[in-house]
Amino acid sequence: MIRYVLIITSFLLCYCSSNQEKLKQTELTVSGLKQPVEIIRDEHGVNHIFAQNQHDLFFAQGYAAAKDRLFQFEIWRRQATGTVAEILGEREVKRDIGARLFKYRGDLTQELNHYHPQGEEIIQAFTDGVNAFIKETENNPQLLPIEFELLGIKPGYWTPDVVISRHQGLVGNVTDELDIARAIVLLGEEKVKELRVFEPGEPDLTFDPAIDTAGLFENILELYTTYRRPVSFKPEDLIAYTNPSSIDYNFLAQADEQALLELTNSSQHVIGSNNWVVSGKKSVSGYPLLANDPHRALAAPSLRYMVHLHAPGWNVVGGGEPTIPGISIGHNEHGAWGLTVFEVDSEDLVVYDLDPKNLLRYKYNGSWEEMKIIPDTIQVKDAADVYVNHQYTRHGPVTFVDTKRNKAYAVRCAWLEPGGAPYLASLRMDVAKTWEEFREACTFSHLPGENMIWADQQGNIGWQVVGIAPVRKNWTGLLPVPGDGRYEWDGYLPIKQLPNTLNPEKGFWATANENLVLSNYPHRNAVGWEWADSSRANRVNEVLASKEKFTVDDMKQLQVDYLSLPARNLIPYLQQLEFENATYDSLKNLLLNWDYVLSSSSIEAAVYVAWEREIIREAYTRFVPAHARDAIRYVPLRRIQEWLKSNRTEFGGTNSFLKNSFQKAVDNLKEKLGSDITNWQYGQPEYHHVLIKHPLSNAVNDSLRELLNCGPLPRGGNGFTPGMTGNGDNQTSGASFRMVADLSNLNETWFTNAPGQSGDVHSSFYKNLFEPWALDEHFNVFFTKRSIEKVAHERIVLKP
Numbered sequence: 001m002i003r004y005v006l007i008i009t010s011f012l013l014c015y016c017s018s019n020q021e022k023l024k025q026t027e028l029t030v031s032g033l034k035q036p037v038e039i040i041r042d043e044h045g046v047n048h049i050f051a052q053n054q055h056d057l058f059f060a061q062g063y064a065a066a067k068d069r070l071f072q073f074e075i076w077r078r079q080a081t082g083t084v085a086e087i088l089g090e091r092e093v094k095r096d097i098g099a100r101l102f103k104y105r106g107d108l109t110q111e112l113n114h115y116h117p118q119g120e121e122i123i124q125a126f127t128d129g130v131n132a133f134i135k136e137t138e139n140n141p142q143l144l145p146i147e148f149e150l151l152g153i154k155p156g157y158w159t160p161d162v163v164i165s166r167h168q169g170l171v172g173n174v175t176d177e178l179d180i181a182r183a184i185v186l187l188g189e190e191k192v193k194e195l196r197v198f199e200p201g202e203p204d205l206t207f208d209p210a211i212d213t214a215g216l217f218e219n220i221l222e223l224y225t226t227y228r229r230p231v232s233f234k235p236e237d238l239i240a241y242t243n244p245s246s247i248d249y250n251f252l253a254q255a256d257e258q259a260l261l262e263l264t265n266s267s268q269h270v271i272g273s274n275n276w277v278v279s280g281k282k283s284v285s286g287y288p289l290l291a292n293d294p295h296r297a298l299a300a301p302s303l304r305y306m307v308h309l310h311a312p313g314w315n316v317v318g319g320g321e322p323t324i325p326g327i328s329i330g331h332n333e334h335g336a337w338g339l340t341v342f343e344v345d346s347e348d349l350v351v352y353d354l355d356p357k358n359l360l361r362y363k364y365n366g367s368w369e370e371m372k373i374i375p376d377t378i379q380v381k382d383a384a385d386v387y388v389n390h391q392y393t394r395h396g397p398v399t400f401v402d403t404k405r406n407k408a409y410a411v412r413c414a415w416l417e418p419g420g421a422p423y424l425a426s427l428r429m430d431v432a433k434t435w436e437e438f439r440e441a442c443t444f445s446h447l448p449g450e451n452m453i454w455a456d457q458q459g460n461i462g463w464q465v466v467g468i469a470p471v472r473k474n475w476t477g478l479l480p481v482p483g484d485g486r487y488e489w490d491g492y493l494p495i496k497q498l499p500n501t502l503n504p505e506k507g508f509w510a511t512a513n514e515n516l517v518l519s520n521y522p523h524r525n526a527v528g529w530e531w532a533d534s535s536r537a538n539r540v541n542e543v544l545a546s547k548e549k550f551t552v553d554d555m556k557q558l559q560v561d562y563l564s565l566p567a568r569n570l571i572p573y574l575q576q577l578e579f580e581n582a583t584y585d586s587l588k589n590l591l592l593n594w595d596y597v598l599s600s601s602s603i604e605a606a607v608y609v610a611w612e613r614e615i616i617r618e619a620y621t622r623f624v625p626a627h628a629r630d631a632i633r634y635v636p637l638r639r640i641q642e643w644l645k646s647n648r649t650e651f652g653g654t655n656s657f658l659k660n661s662f663q664k665a666v667d668n669l670k671e672k673l674g675s676d677i678t679n680w681q682y683g684q685p686e687y688h689h690v691l692i693k694h695p696l697s698n699a700v701n702d703s704l705r706e707l708l709n710c711g712p713l714p715r716g717g718n719g720f721t722p723g724m725t726g727n728g729d730n731q732t733s734g735a736s737f738r739m740v741a742d743l744s745n746l747n748e749t750w751f752t753n754a755p756g757q758s759g760d761v762h763s764s765f766y767k768n769l770f771e772p773w774a775l776d777e778h779f780n781v782f783f784t785k786r787s788i789e790k791v792a793h794e795r796i797v798l799k800p
Contacts, residue, residue, distance in 0.1 A: 024794040031135075032059060032128050033800040039064055041794040044779050045757030045765030048308035048317075048788050054118065055125045057311035058325045060798060062129025062158075065305055065322040069759040070137070071147040072301055073130060074155045075231055075695070076323045080165030082227070082378070087153050088237055089381040096378045098227025099167055101390045101397045102411075105374075106418055111164055114419040114444060116427040120160070123424075126325040127158040134158075145760045147696060150704075152239035163324060166415050167227060169422035170448035172347030173477070173528065174411050178221055180205070181349075181479050183631035185213045195624060197636050198529045200519040203476040210482040211351060212405055220349070220400040220409045230297070233699040272532045273340035273735070274559065274722055276510035276540055277453045277461035279503065280743075284551045287744035288455035291555040292329055292338025293735035295724050300694045300710050301759035301766070304737035306751065306781070308788075309430070316430040317783055319737045319753060320423060328426040329739055331749060331783075334433040335456035336741040340511045343528025344449025344467030344498075346414040350395045350483040354406040362393055362408055365485040371398065371408075395483055410483065414468040414492065419446040425466075435460045435502060442466045443495040449528075451511035457743050463509045465498035465516075469526035476525055493526045508544045512537035512722070533638050535565045535720040555740045556750060560723040560776040562716045566637055567596040567608050570615070573644070577659045584663055587677075600683025600716040606673075609682065609718055610665035613727070615640060618661050622650045637720065683714025690715050690731040690774055692755055710755040710767045713774040723776070740778065747787055750778040 035052040037060045042048065047064045051057035066073050078084045082099035085092040104111065112120040134155050137143045148154060183192045189205045207213060275292040283289050296303050305322035309315070318330015329338050352362035361368040371391045378386040391398035395412040402408070419425065428441035429452075438454045442464045445452070449467030454460070470477075470489040481487035499516055501509060513532035521527070543558050544550070571591055579585040587607050594604040619640045624632045644654050651657035673680050673687065682688050694708035715731050717723040725731045738752040754773035758765040772779065782788045 023792055025796075026794070027797045027799060030063065030132050030798045030800070032132050033798055035800065037798040039796040039798065040785075040788055040792050041796070042781070042788060043791045043793050044781070045763075045768060045793070046306045046308065046317075046781055047757075048785075049310060050785070051311040054311055054313065055121065057309055057314055058122045058125040059129035059132070061307060061309060061325055062126035063133050063798065064129075064307070066130040066133040068757055068763075068765075069301055069305060069322045070133070070155055071145045072759050073158070073323055074148075074153070076165075076168070077156055077158060077162050079167050079227070079231065080162045083156075084231060085378055085380045085386075087151060087381055088231075088233070090383050092231075093378055093380060093386050094223060094226045095229070095231075096227075097376075097386075097388055097390075098223035098225075098399075100376055100378075100388075101223055101399070102166065102227065102413070102416070104161070104164060104166065104416060104420065106416075108161060108164075111418045111421075112160055115421070115424040119424075119427065122325055122427060123160045123163050127160055127163060130158045146762070150238050150696060150700065151233075164421035164424065166413075166420055166422065166447065168321075169415060169420070170341055171413070171415055172345050173343070173530070174347040174349050175221060175225065176530065177347075177349045177478060177480055178216065179631050179633075181207070181211075181213070181216050183628055184479075185216065186628040186631060187625065192632075195632050195635060195639070196530065197639055198478075199515045199531065200517055200521075201524065203478055203529055205476075205478060207479060208482055208487075210353075210484065211480060212407060215351075215402050215405045215407050216480065218400060218402055221411075223399045224411055231695060233696050235699045238696075238699055272513040272536060272724060274510070274512045274536060274540060274724070275338040275340050275451065275453050276508060276544060276558075277455045277463070278544065278550055278555075279461055279507040280459050282507040282544075282548065282550055283742070283744075284549050285742050285744035287457065287742060288459060288461050289550060289552065289555050290331075290336045290338060290453065290455040290461075290741045290743070291559055291739065292340070292453070293559050293738040294329065294339060295733055295735050297733050298690070298692045298731065298736055298754075300692045300708065300755055301757075302736050302753055302755060304753055306737075306753050306757060308781070308783070310785075313431065315783075317749070317781060318739060319751070320426060324421075324423055324426075326424070326427040326430050328423040328429075329737070330430075331739075331741050331746050332430060332432070333746070335435075335438065335454055336739075336743065336746070336749075337429055337432075337438065337452060337454050338739060339450040339452055341513050342449045342451045342465045342467065342511070342516070343513075343531055344465070344469045345477040345526070345528050346447070346449065346468050346470065348395075348412045348470070348477060348487075349480040350393070350410045350412050350487075351480050352393060352408045352410070352483040354401070354408055356406050359401060359403065359406065359408075360391070363484055364394065369394065393483060409480075412489075414470050414489075415447045417446070417468060417492075419444060420468065422447045434458070435462050438462070439464050439496065439500075445495070451513075451516070453509065453511070455741070455743055460503060461509060462500070462502045463504075463511065464495075464500040465527075466495050467498070469493040469495075469498065469523070471523065472525040476529065478529060493523050497523060498527070506545070510537060510540045510544060512540060514538075533636060533720060535638075536722050536724060539563060539565050539722050552740055552742045552748075552750065556778050558722060559735070559738055559740065560717075562598040562605075562721045562723050564596050564598050564608070564718065564721050566612065566641070566720050567594075567598070569641055570612065570644075571596065571608070573654070573658050574662070576655055577662065579659070579663070581663075583677075584666055587666060588662070598682060598716050598718055598721055600681065600688070600714040602682050602716075603677060603680045605682035605716070606669065606680045606687060607666065609688070610669050611662050612637070612718075614661040614665040614668070615658070618657070618664075619643070619651075681714070683716055685712040685714075687729060688715050688718070688725070688731070689713060689729065690725070692770070707761050710770045711774070713771065715774065736773065738778065747783045748780055749783065751781050752778055
């Protein structure tokens with residue numbers, strides 16, 4: 001036996017020795033560290049950071065992330081600080097005004113230490129690490145990614161207040177409030193309730209008599225919406241390259257605007273996310289399973305960044321936003337956790353009567369109050385500085401002053417309280433050992449509103465909703481309200497009083513942004529009224545209830561499940577339809593024998609999706625009057641299905657409507673893909689595909705565009721399947737990042753993160769994960785150092 005042990009040990013030593021010889025090994029001296037730090041980069045591009053103390057751990061996280069994503073860091077910094085106009089000129093002035101108007105202006109020490117008892121130290125160490133790499137680029141400009149050369153700019157230094165910016169957070173419903181209000185003015189309360197889905201219960205949508213409804217059609221929220229948009233670039237922004245492209249840039253920009261419009265109109269009610277936990281009683285391993293796939297806009301580089309953090313008191317791996325220390329979705333040695341958006345209403349639009357003699361005074365409780373004024377200067381490329389006065393009422397930032405009506409509008413934001421930086425409270429979750437510790441960590445998580453799930457090695461599974469939830473005593477939060485003192489928040493709901501469960505009897509729990517609020521929930525007006533279509537959630541729950549035992553592979557497959565429940569509901573209508581044309585009839589019969597799976601190779605899926613889109617488009621034109629379409633930009637498919645069941649008169653007969661829409665859909669496919677039906681596969685560049693565009697894509701020439709962009713590659717699914725790929729031809733949102741964990745063996749946890757870990761187009765890790773992701777493949781990220789070393793690509797030692 002000893003001889004065999006010696007042989008095995010000798011083999012492992014030889015293997016490791018051989019592997020070490022192949023490794024690229026680098027030693028760097030980095031000012032700011034206390035002790036050496038080892039970073040092992042695995043074959044997928046994930047950095048595993050091994051530090052000897054907490055300070056160096058987060059310093060190294062900031063350093064490594066900035067090295068991988070420096071241009072992404074720079075754009076984040078400029079969005080957070082309101083300095084985009086410095087590089088892009090006058091068109092970005094309003095963005096910068098909005099960013100500074102909504103800047104967190106409270107006590108910074110209190111803010112930083114909200115996220116962790118040593119939050120100030122952690123976040124300072126993180127930004128010091130970011131700045132250490134930026135300083136290296138000053139000494140060696142060749143380290144700068146190509147984007148800096150193209151734009152003729154250099155990165156700026158980071159400070160902790162940049163990390164805690166709220167500009168990219170998924171916040172409340174203030175834009176919905178304004179849309180709902182305008183729609184009610186145009187259509188009436190009952191029609192709006194018919195066109196939008198409110199649940200559970202029926203909200204009161206009656207205006208306070210003091211609201212001047214005519215004023216609601218002014219551009220009230222321009223500063224708010226402008227500062228929250230992604231930054232886009234034009235050819236004239238470049239200085240280092242001419243642009244002899246044959247591509248129509250105006251067309252490209254319009255296409256991007258259309259994609260952005262789709263995201264904006266559908267909001268998170270369609271984009272969504274999925275997560276679920278399965279009890280050990282329902283798993284083959286006997287331990288809980290956890291799966292999470294948050295859905296956000298697809299980007300190059302990815303919104304998410306994966307890392308493994310190891311130091312005394314820390315051992316956690318997973319993904320988060322690269323510009324934020326810690327990990328928001330992942331696992332440690334004890335448990336795993338994940339998130340999806342839950343509709344917590346953390347915003348209100350507040351309307352004030354102004355003093356006609358002094359528009360800086362507003363009426364509150366029968367008296368005039370002075371607005372707080374903060375003067376500011378916006379620097380603008382190739383133009384004079386812009387001087388502004390940010391205005392604030394007791395409720396929040398003023399976005400619009402209506403001088404015609406002597407009205408002012410402010411956005412009351414709970415997320416401007418201490419603790420409103422998105423995902424930063426994950427620092428507390430990263431070190432949780434038990435459900436109780438995890439739930440306590442959740443009480444610090446203010447933004448976004450989320451369904452947090454947990455699974456641990458003790459066998460527990462749990463769900464806790466988080467988010468800062470204002471308590472409204474006398475209104476729903478769905479309409480603008482007067483700021484005269486009659487509509488005040490009664491504090492914030494303790495997070496543990498938000499919906500939650502521990503070890504549900506059915507043995508699993510799933511969330512997909514659908515309504516999970518019980519009709520008798522006692523804090524009704526602290527949470528939202530509008531939720532995602534329940535198709536994804538219903539399908540996930542259907543699968544999880546379908547058998548006794550599940551494996552990790554089952555969880556991975558469910559994350560990319562393309563079975564469409566709307567298809568299962570709509571296809572039977574075809575049995576009642578008769579077509580005179582042989583092509584229509586044969587395609588009808590094809591669909592009647594279909595399995596409802598929107599696979600990329602499926603012709604049936606191509607026909608069905610074209611039909612579904614035509615149903616939605618045509619129903620929208622029939623049910624939403626033309627004069628109200630700026631306020632009602634989307635009609636939920638579930639509402640359309642209800643109308644079809646009740647044979648609403650607007651259809652002119654359900655069968656006639658469905659027949660005409662089916663014929664139009666087929667005709668559209670002929671025009672799009674040709675008359676040969678064998679070429680009608682759903683997933684293809686001419687139909688459903690994914691092309692992830694770099695922010696500079698529309699500004700560069702053809703060869704650079706090909707280098708920067710990822711795709712196109714075929715995709716299956718759509719916006720109503722658990723494998724969420726959007727409802728347009730190009731997938732612009734979805735789960736670039738995923739995780740599946742079996743608590744029996746956290747050394748074998750599975751992830752996706754497309755298109756790659758690096759944002760440097762010259763890195764082998766820029767798009768290495770894109771094609772496997774498009775093929776719905778996961779990759780394994782190891783947790784033990786011994787396993788990590790076996791798949792190591794590079795070892796870097798950072799020395800003080």
